[in-house]
Amino acid sequence: MSICSSEFFYDYTNQHLYLTFYNFLETMGSTEQDIRPPTSSGVTDGSQDPPSDRKKRLETIGRVFLFRKSSDQHNEDAKCKGCGSQFLKVKNERLVNHARKCEDLDQDLKQELVAEFEEHMSRKQKRQHSSSLGEHDLEQIQHHRESLLVDLIATNSLPLSLVESSELKEFVGALDPSFKLISRKKLTSTLVPERALSIFNSTISALRKAPRFTLTIEFDGWTSVSGVGLMALVVTTKIGNSALVDLVDISSEMHTGQYLADIACRSIERCGIPLSNFNTIITDEASNFRNARGLIKSKLSATHLLEYRCLAHVYNLIGASISGDTIIKRILRQLVDLISNIDRSQRLVAKLRQLGANRLTHPVPTRWFSTSSAINSALDLKETLELVPKTNEFGYSRWGDTLEDEWFWGILRDLSPYFNRLSSLIGHSEQCDSSLSDSFRKFLEFGKFILGIAGDERRFRAAVLKAYVTHFGRINLDLLLAAYALNPNYRLEFLTERSIRKAKLYMLTLLFEMGHDEEAGRVLTREFGQFLQKMKATTTVINDVHSWWESSGSAVLKIIGARLAACHASSANTERIFSGLGRIITPARNRLNIKTVFELMCIRIHNLARNSVRARRERRSSAPASDPSLEHGMERLSLGGFDSEAGILDPRYEVDDHSEQDSEALFQSTAYLEFKSFIDFDLKPLDGINAETESLRRSSDQRARELLESLERDNQSQ
Numbered sequence: 001m002s003i004c005s006s007e008f009f010y011d012y013t014n015q016h017l018y019l020t021f022y023n024f025l026e027t028m029g030s031t032e033q034d035i036r037p038p039t040s041s042g043v044t045d046g047s048q049d050p051p052s053d054r055k056k057r058l059e060t061i062g063r064v065f066l067f068r069k070s071s072d073q074h075n076e077d078a079k080c081k082g083c084g085s086q087f088l089k090v091k092n093e094r095l096v097n098h099a100r101k102c103e104d105l106d107q108d109l110k111q112e113l114v115a116e117f118e119e120h121m122s123r124k125q126k127r128q129h130s131s132s133l134g135e136h137d138l139e140q141i142q143h144h145r146e147s148l149l150v151d152l153i154a155t156n157s158l159p160l161s162l163v164e165s166s167e168l169k170e171f172v173g174a175l176d177p178s179f180k181l182i183s184r185k186k187l188t189s190t191l192v193p194e195r196a197l198s199i200f201n202s203t204i205s206a207l208r209k210a211p212r213f214t215l216t217i218e219f220d221g222w223t224s225v226s227g228v229g230l231m232a233l234v235v236t237t238k239i240g241n242s243a244l245v246d247l248v249d250i251s252s253e254m255h256t257g258q259y260l261a262d263i264a265c266r267s268i269e270r271c272g273i274p275l276s277n278f279n280t281i282i283t284d285e286a287s288n289f290r291n292a293r294g295l296i297k298s299k300l301s302a303t304h305l306l307e308y309r310c311l312a313h314v315y316n317l318i319g320a321s322i323s324g325d326t327i328i329k330r331i332l333r334q335l336v337d338l339i340s341n342i343d344r345s346q347r348l349v350a351k352l353r354q355l356g357a358n359r360l361t362h363p364v365p366t367r368w369f370s371t372s373s374a375i376n377s378a379l380d381l382k383e384t385l386e387l388v389p390k391t392n393e394f395g396y397s398r399w400g401d402t403l404e405d406e407w408f409w410g411i412l413r414d415l416s417p418y419f420n421r422l423s424s425l426i427g428h429s430e431q432c433d434s435s436l437s438d439s440f441r442k443f444l445e446f447g448k449f450i451l452g453i454a455g456d457e458r459r460f461r462a463a464v465l466k467a468y469v470t471h472f473g474r475i476n477l478d479l480l481l482a483a484y485a486l487n488p489n490y491r492l493e494f495l496t497e498r499s500i501r502k503a504k505l506y507m508l509t510l511l512f513e514m515g516h517d518e519e520a521g522r523v524l525t526r527e528f529g530q531f532l533q534k535m536k537a538t539t540t541v542i543n544d545v546h547s548w549w550e551s552s553g554s555a556v557l558k559i560i561g562a563r564l565a566a567c568h569a570s571s572a573n574t575e576r577i578f579s580g581l582g583r584i585i586t587p588a589r590n591r592l593n594i595k596t597v598f599e600l601m602c603i604r605i606h607n608l609a610r611n612s613v614r615a616r617r618e619r620r621s622s623a624p625a626s627d628p629s630l631e632h633g634m635e636r637l638s639l640g641g642f643d644s645e646a647g648i649l650d651p652r653y654e655v656d657d658h659s660e661q662d663s664e665a666l667f668q669s670t671a672y673l674e675f676k677s678f679i680d681f682d683l684k685p686l687d688g689i690n691a692e693t694e695s696l697r698r699s700s701d702q703r704a705r706e707l708l709e710s711l712e713r714d715n716q717s718q
Helices: 012-027 051-064 092-101 107-131 135-155 160-164 166-175 184-208 257-271 287-300 311-323 326-344 346-354 369-385 396-403 406-429 436-452 461-472 477-485 497-513 518-536 545-550 557-565 572-584 594-608 612-622 630-635 659-667 670-678 700-717
Strands: 065-069 076-080 215-223 229-236 242-249 278-283 306-309
Touching (some): 051 065, 076 092, 184 594, 215 572, 229 257, 242 572, 287 306, 311 436, 326 346, 369 396, 369 406, 436 461, 436 477, 436 557, 477 497, 477 557, 497 557, 497 700, 518 557, 545 557
Parallel strands (some): 215 278, 278 306
C-alpha cells in the first residue's frame, strides 16, 4: 500500500489547494507511483456526515423528485419533476445519475444535487479507506510528508521558520487536518540532519563503487555575506554529477596551501572513497590553491592524480586581458555608464518597456562572458532608443551624447564577435560534463578565428591575439595536447609534429607514474600509432569517449585514453555550490550554523541533480549548431573605412597609431613563435610511429624522454 496516495490530501471543497500541494510533491520527484491529481470522486477528511448535511442532501433530492412507498412497503418509487420519468425501488445513486442527464431540470438545482452527492460519496470512500489503515501506516504517511516538506524547504532555499508560520498551518490544514506540522526545532535538530545524512551516505556509497580513475576533486573558497570564509570540497563523476563532500569554516586561519591541503586530505580520508577512484584535482590558479594541489598528492601518497588549473578561469583571464587594452577599456567604461544612466531613469525604462525593448544587461567584473551579453543588449536597444523623445523627461541629456556617438557603436559592433566567441568558450568549459579535449578544441577554434581575421588589418585583433597567445603559454599544454590527441573525434587536427611528440611524451610519463614499466611504454607507443591509422580511416562520431576507450581492444593505450577522457575542463561545480550557498546564507539568515548549511546544501544538490544529465543530453541533441562559421564572424568585423584602431576614436581623442608596429612585434615575439610551433590550423592527422628499444630506469619524466628519443632514433634509422 502506498504511503502517499491522493486520498490523504484531498478535500473537495479545497481542490485548488490540493492541486497546488500536489504540484509541490510532483516537483520534489516523489517516488510514489500512485500520486494522482484529484478527480470528481475524491474524498474529504473521512468524518461521518453530520445530521445537518444528511438532512440538507435529502431535502435537495426531494426538490427534484417526488417519492411514494413502493409495493413492497420498504423501498420508494420516484418521479422526476422535470421530465416526469418514473423509477421503481430506486437508490439515490440512480436518481443522481438521471439528474445529471435530465435537460428539463433547473441547472442550479441540478448542480447543487450533484455536488452534495459527490461530497457524500467521497466521505464514504474516505471512511472505508481510513478503516483499513493501522497505526504503523499513519506513521509512515506522516514521515513521508515530513520528508517532502524538508525537501521543499531545502531545495527552494525557503526560510526554516516557514514550518511555524500561520499561513502554512492554514494551508496544510485545508489539505489534510490529520497532518501534524513540525516545529522549527525538530526541523533543524532532527529532520534536516536525518534527511541529509541519508542522502550523504547513499551518495558516498555510490562514489565508493565508482570505476577507477573516474572521480574529480574540486575545491575553492568563498566568503559569505556575514564575512565567514568557507571552503567547499566537491567530488564530480565523469558524467558531471557532483556531490558536496565537506564545507569548512576557514575564517580563523591563514589560507596557506598547507592549511588548505590539510583540510582537503582530512575530508577525503573521512569520506572513505578509495584513492584509486580519483583521477584529477582541479582548482583555480590562486597561489594557495595551486600549492595545495601538489601537497594533497604528497600527503595522500597519490602520485597518480592529475592536477591542473580550471580552464574556465583561464578563459576569463583572456577576457580580462582583452579588456585591459586602452581603447577597449574606455569603450566598456562608456558602455557601463550608458547602462547605468538608462537604469536610473524610471520614466525611460517604462518608455522602453512600452516600446517592447528588453532591459540592458549589466557586465559583471571578472565574469567576462557577461560582457558579451551587455554589448549585444546595447546594440539591440539602439534602434529603440532612437524612438524615445529627446527630452529631459526621459533624461536625454545623460545618454543622448552616447546614442549619437557613432564611433562608440561602431566599436561595440566590432568587439561583439570577439566577446561572443569568448562567451561561448567560457560557457562550454563550465558545463558539468565538459571534458578537457572538448574545451581545448573550442579554444583552438577561437584561435583559428582570431588568426583567420588577422590576415588583414582588423580592429583590435592585435589585442585579442596577444591575450590569446599569452594565456596559451600558461595552460598545462602537455595534458591538454595528450587529451586532445586521444579524442577519436578530432584526429589531431590543428596539431604540429612537435605537438604530437609532446602528447606522446606526456602519455608515457603518466604511464610510468602509474607504476608501469618500459615494456608497457613500448606497447603504448605502438598502439598510439595504430590508433592514428585507425582514426584516419573512419569518420564515425563517438558520443561517449570514455566508454569507447574502456571497451577498446588496446592493452595499454586505453588506460591513458580513459583517464584523460574522464578529466573535466573546469571546477565550475564549486562555483555552483557557492551560488546555492548565496541563496541559503542571505543577509536575513547570516547566523545559520555551518552544519545546518552543509545539510541543506546536501539535500538541495541531491534534488536538483535528479535527471539533470539526461535533461542536458536531450537539450544538446535537439539544439542546433551554436558556433558561427569563421566567415560569418568575419562579416561582422567591419573596417568602416579606417586603417587603424586609433582612427575609430573621436578625433579629439589623440592616440598615436602603433597598431601595425604592435602587430609586427607580436608576430615576431617568442610567445607567438612558440604558439605556432605547436599549432598549425591547416595540418592533417599524422601517421604514428612504430618502434621498440630498451631504456634505463629513471624518473617518470626522464624515462619517458629516453624511451621516446630512442624510438624516434630507431624510426629514423629505418
